[in-house]
Amino acid sequence: MLTIIFAVNNKKMTEVLRGPWPWYVAGPLIGLTVPALLLLGNKHFGISANLRHLCAACFPGRIKFFQYDWKKEIWNFFFVAGILAGGLIAARLLVNPQPVSIAPALAKELAGYGIHDHQGLLPAELFSWQSLFSLRGLIMLVGGGFLTGFGTRYAGGCTSGHAIMGLSNLQWPSLVATVMFMAGGFLMANLVLPFILRL
């Protein structure tokens, strides 16, 4: 981050930081999260485990899967609280004044489903309280969230735990999981989602 700050002169700096960051800046910074957590205290990068710790802390029931010492993993709650705060900071201080640029083919396809809002990172037609009361919104927000939470735990990790941490440690089961993540994504986005978006 410091290099970026020094690389650009003061006047242009805020402009550069406000615009969308390119992949070759963001990707390596995300990759550096892995050694940062390891070296700060032997913590393995992973976010979906929080959902499990939350279940273990709040409603473990008599389920064996949630009977463990979740307090030992409390660092992970601090980590996600940081992500939330990071989102808040980025949205308040580094807000991009321009609408999100979208691949023309995608914009055209989405317009066919009545999705025209490109102002923010999430289209308001799908991600709003009003949308929640439509069949399409309900399926996408509630159904999508459920699949994500169920699948990530079944797979033993999410994009961070498997695709980034697992692959960084050259674990082949993580490669299997990553390939399946992508397979599921391609299936949904190309074959199923168009039907949901037409609802």
Next chain:
Amino acid sequence: MQASSIEPRVRENNMDFEVRSQDTICVNESQQQHPWWYNLKYMAVGILFGIVLVKAEVISWFRIQEMFRLQSFHMYGVIGSAVVVGIISVWLIKRFNIKTIHGEKVIFHPKQFNKGQVYGGLLFGLGWAITGACPGPLFAQIGTGALVVTVVLVSAIAGTWMYGYLREKLPH
């Protein structure tokens, strides 16, 4: 603590079998006890991580749709370069036996394969393409003010709970 004395202790003291079965990652490998405020350093890492997720538009539903439609290189570049940097970092830590800032040896556990990575991975992918967010971005999206995403998060927690409930009956 001497690094050499730590590793055998980890195995002996690891009574926490259930947290490790099926998913050995995303856990605390440290045996050290610290006051709670030591955790603030993870919050600092989280803040930087959250800012990157937002500014690189990784949390954008549009970017995820483009990725799964092969309409943009952006997400492949982000994930690919993150993995390359991660691989180099982990290799360096192992090669030079780099210790944590508290002098502890960094511990890695091999991941065990089970069918969950196939079935669960597929289900996760289906969900990811709908919501346009994996668990990390969910928190960042809420942070940016998209409060309706709390519904997605609560639903993901419910999904996690349901997995725990059904786990014995599912193929692994």
